[in-house]
Each structure stands twice: as C-alpha cells, then as structure tokens.
Amino acid sequence: MLIKTGIDRLDELLKGGIPFRSNVLIYANPFIGKDILMKRIASAGLENNEGIIFVLTDRSFGEMREEMMTVVPNFKEYENKGLIRYIDVYSPTVELKEESKWVTYVESPVNRERIAYSIMQAHKEMEQEKHRLIFDSISTLIVYSDAKAVFRFLQVLSGTCKRMNTTSFFSMTRGMHEEIEVQTIKHLMDGVIELREHEARYQLRVQGCGEALSRHWIDYLLEENEIRLTGAFRMGRVA
C-alpha cells in the first residue's frame, strides 16, 4: 500500500507514493523547501483521514498550526475532529506555554524517553486507523546529545510506529552534522528524500522509499507553499 506525499509529481516519481508504515528521512539544507514538503505530507494525510502527530523541536505548536493553515485552510476543523496531535519540545525551553488539549509538552530535547512516551500516548488516544508522524527535527536532538543516542531512540521509535500503522517522516538539516552521523541515521530509514541547492538550481533525489522512476537528482522550483518538479524522469522522455 502506498500513501501520497501531496506533491503530485513526486508521487508520480514514487510510482504512486511512499510505502505505508515506512520511515523516511527528509534531508535538506535550510530554507529550500523542507517545510513545504512536510506541510504537504501532513495535508495529504489529513485528506486521507490519517491522524497526524507533529513532534516539534524548533517551533511552537501554535506556529506549526499557523503554518499548516496556509496550506489547509480548514486545518482547525481537522484539529477539532481530533486528527492532530502536537508534541511540543520547543515551547518549554523558551518558557512559552499555551494551553490546548491537542498538545503535549516535553521539557527538553534531551529527554528522548518522554518524547517516545508522548508519541505512544498520542497514538493510543487517536481513533484513526493510519497515522503520519512528522518529526521536525532530529538535528536538534543530535545537537543536544549525540547521533548514536538518537540512533537508539529512532530504533525504538520506528518499531513502535510500524506497529501502530504509522508512516514516519524525520527531518534532518544538511550541513549541521558530520557525514558519519548522517550515515548512521540513514541506515535506520526505509527511504530518504534529499533536497539540495546545486549550481543555482534546486534539486531533489529519492533513495529507497519503495519503487521510483528515477534515482537521479531532479530539478524543482520553489513557489509559495508548492514544490514543483520540473526535471524530467519519465522513461523515453528527453531530459
């Protein structure tokens, strides 16, 4: 079974989407579309009546909600229907705490154990059959600890997510980590979607993630809340 990423041509590239219950690393430089991709993935999940769990280390759940509303205008309706849960690991560190019944605060990105617990609790509370986990970002976790510790955390978490019918997306910032750390984390993933800026062009590449029409770097354009794949990847089409 495949689930849609919410970006049509990316789904096409993936021959229909990402395998259900897999875990995917979204590895990208800052500000070149990672956030848009994550928002699109969340939005496609909502359209498919999947529960969405956000784990946020770099922004508050309020900010995430605002962001989502730019893509999904009726986002609050989904929230009120109980399709959204936030695990906010950011707000307590800046002593900002807004009340909402959809949010769980974890005091610090150091406390991986409580993050794992909160994700499991969120799963238990939600009624949807399928879920998506949007974890933004594991870079912050690594910065506060080390890649090996985060690796062990993800090992436990990815097992749990699979058991709970969840497709998980983890973001990691390119340029923040040593190559060995990146490789360590990639090892755990079923797939990687990489975004880069190369010779003044934005490019995307898919590794793993089930089947794909192309494994090469593909150009894309960044528009407001849109990632538009412009590069060719169809067999028989001239690049």
Add this chain to the structure above:
Amino acid sequence: MITTGIKKFDELLGGGIPNGKSILFQIEPGMEESDVAFPIMKENVGKVNTIYVSSVSSPKNVYRKMEEFDMKPDEKNFAIIDGYSPLIGAPSEEKYVVEEPHDIGSYEDTIFRALEDLGENTLLVFDSLSNIMDLCNERIALEGIERINNEINKIGAYAISNFIAWPYKEAILYRIKRIFNAIIDVRNERSLSLMEIKKADWEAKTAKFYFKIFKPEGLRIYIPKIIVAGPFRSGKTTFIKSISKKFFPVERLGATTGVEYGVVDYNGYRADVFGIPGREGFAPLLDKFAGSSMGAIIVVDSSSEESIASAKNFIEKFKDIPNVVVANKQDALNAKSVEEIKRMLYPYENVIGASAIRGEGTKEAFEFLAEKIVEELNAH
C-alpha cells in the same frame, strides 16, 4: 537499610535496600510509569538525605515533581546535582553544578563534594544513567559510575539509577549488570506496568508484580480487577464499602441492581474491585468477569447454611484464579464459625471470617487474596 514503603516489595527485597547497595532500574523506553525513584525518595524523607543527579530535567522540573509527591526539599537534607543547565547553556541556581556535562569526571567531582557535605546516610539518585552514558562516552561513563557505586558501598550509603533500556550493545549491558548490586526491570506487560527484581546480591527474592505510581501517594502494587461475588444478601456491598477508599454504589431498595465498583488502597496494594449482584439474572456477567479478573472474593452469609453451601458453585467458577471465601456476618448470633464453614466446604481452605458491617476481617481477607495474586503471577 531503607525501605520502599510497600510491605510486599520490602518483603521480597528481604526487608528493604541494605546499606551500601546500588540498584539499577532498567526501564523500557516510553513507559507511563517511569518516575520510580520518587516514591522511594518520598518514603525515606527524614530517614536519609537525598542527592538527585539530574541530566534530563531542569532543577525546576525536579522540584515540581517533588511537589507532586508532597515532598518539601530542604537544603540540609536534599541537593540536586545539576547536569542539565550547563548542557543546554542555561544558568543554574544550584549549589552543585556539573561544569562539564560531557565529562563523567565532572559528575564524579560534584557528586563526591555533595556526598561529603550531606554525609554517609544518603540516597543518591541518578536520573538518568543512560543519558549520562550517552553524553560522556558509554565505557568511560561506566568506569566513573563504578567508582561512584564503590564509594556508596564503602561509606554505606544507597544509590538508585534510572536506566532507560534503549537498544545498547550487549557488551555494554553486560557491563552495567556487573556494576550494580541489584537489577530491577520495569516494563509493560499486558498493557500494565510491571516491576521485576531480576537480581540482587543479598537475601532478596527474584519476583515480579504489576504496579502503578500515584501522586502524591507513591508506588503501589496494582491489581486491575478483583471480582466480588456471592449469593443474594450475603453483604457484598457492605464488604466492598468496608475495604474501599472510594466506592460507587448501584443500589435500589437495599438490593444491588448493577455492577458496583470500589477502589482499594491497603498496605501497599491498590486494586479495582467489582461487585456482581447475587441475583440469578447476573450469571452471564459473572462468567464474563471471571475470565478477566485477577482474583475473586466470594462473600457468604455465615448465618445461612444455604448461603454457605452455594459458595461451592462460586469456588468452582473461579477455580482458575486465586480466590478466597469471606465468611461474612460473623457478628450474627447464629453464625457458623470459620472452622465449621471450612468443614462444610472441605477440601477448600481459603476461608476468612469477617464482619463487613463492623469492618472486621475484611481488609485482611483482601490482603490475603492480593498476596495470592502476586504469588500466582510468580508461579508461572
């Protein structure tokens, strides 16, 4: 020796935690009940001083948790070793700060300084060992922990370490097991939290029990479902009332018309107790509950031969789970004695006399069953 505050737990530990011992709580990641050290700290306030080594929580958060357990820290008998603030680059107001949270030596120096100030009669709590290992290099961190445990052993203090059991390498796990005097596993089983004494190098038993942590009370051995059944008018409702700290009745004109519910909190046990009415119509419900309960209490009216005789049917129904017969209404003039009832129910032995209306013998009957339930869990 310090105690856990739970009679049965202390009994399994051979009285409690002896001087000089270091205990490792090996906790499954993502457990609901992971604050296992707090109840033990709470139980021993005033008996020992406490040093709390925090690497995952801010001191503020530690104080907040203590408050949830009704503990009032006082600097004469409590100190935080703050390994958290320097880690996230926040200022610390604590007296003992780990300047280099990536260096186990810095932890050691700070801990030894606090131990000198607070004295030998101290409980040292690590929260968490796994996090310190992640920060300070696993092997080097363990060497430091071993030195700390040796010091604890030498001066006769106590140490408790929370260790989140992430998938570490076997060699590391093996090493950890060797440097602690006791290992207690904390994990989920059948959707409940379970504690298991895996190893102890003193006269303790290896055993397991389900548990829950309540705030502010602390740790309790938990029994999610005990059924109370028996013939009509045997005094089940009065019995449940007399053992429960909270009771939710379903009564009409003195007869019970639905499933009653009580919460029992007694001698370190916490149980949810369900009473099934004695009328005929409730038989299907009885079967349903019999299948899912951990134990059964059969209440009979000692002044009625018919009531006593009917206990046999209930004993048969509950033969697969621990059970006890409560010979109720012992206060009645024509009540049969426990010995007589035992004779009538021969070869059945678990009969305990009680007068629910006077509140006599009821809690003892509950504890008798609770003990049997823990024994049963350890028999397999």
